[in-house]
Amino acid sequence: MKISIIIPTYNRAPFLAEALESVIKQTVFPTLFKNQEVEILVIDDGSEDNTRKIVEQFKPYTTYLRQPHRGVSAARNHGLQRARGELIAYLDSDDLWLPEKLAVQLSFMKAFPRCMVCYTEEIWLRHGRRVNPKKKHQKYSGWIFDKVLPLCLLSLSSAMFRRQLFEEIGFFDESLPAAEDYDLGIRAAHRYPIHLIERPLIIKRGGHSDQLSHKYWGMDRFRIKALQKALSLQLTPEQERLVRLEIIHKAQILVQGFQKRGKNKEAIYYKQLIQEQTAKLKN
Incomplete structure (x- = not known):
């Protein structure tokens, strides 16, 4: 069962090196790579820094794919189009995976072949300091359509998908400059149960100035567009x-x-x- 790891990035070379290191250090990575059951696709969304050099340091594990600057949704879709795995795992270039992340989720997906998506608990860092998520960020498992409407619960860096899910609900909405994960979470939760692994297996790093939530004021504008789209679902x-x-x-x-x-x-x-x-x- 091959897994495609997709890392979209834009001008985040220092973060990217650490993100890639966290993938290479996965407990199951050596075996997966030896058996040709894993690929790492880094989608460079038109970076102007030394992103390419960073990725080249991780050869032969990585495949570098560059596109003109079109936004994170286009980068995610580019990776999905080029991916050859039955399983898909995204990692935002400012996040980190803990060493057991792939092993735990691969085991879960093999044990539950009808599961289309699972996600994990998270450790949050803001400006390098650990912070506790608020009560509203509590994660849920199962049929959680009502839970994904107020805010984005499905952190893509913590999720593992079957490719079939994207074939059924569609790819990321490239008309949304942000909140594309919120939009996907709504469509996924409408179609299938989303299974939570109650163990923190990723580190989400926030507080830096290039985050989309800092770039765009009024993120609810994009969430409303996603909700308006949701009204066309059954x-x-x-x-x-x-x-x-x-x-x-x-x-x-x-x-x-x-x-x-x-x-x-x-x-x-x-x-x-x-x-x-x-x-x-x-x-």
């Missing part, structure tokens, strides 16, 4: 109700934010969206 009446309520909630936050910034046109748009969704709920 939802139950209760699922549809939850999606519309979440659109209203996120739109209310954006209205306040735009008003504070004096952006009345944008505030009016989201006020109208609230009215539309409220009317739909009453029908």
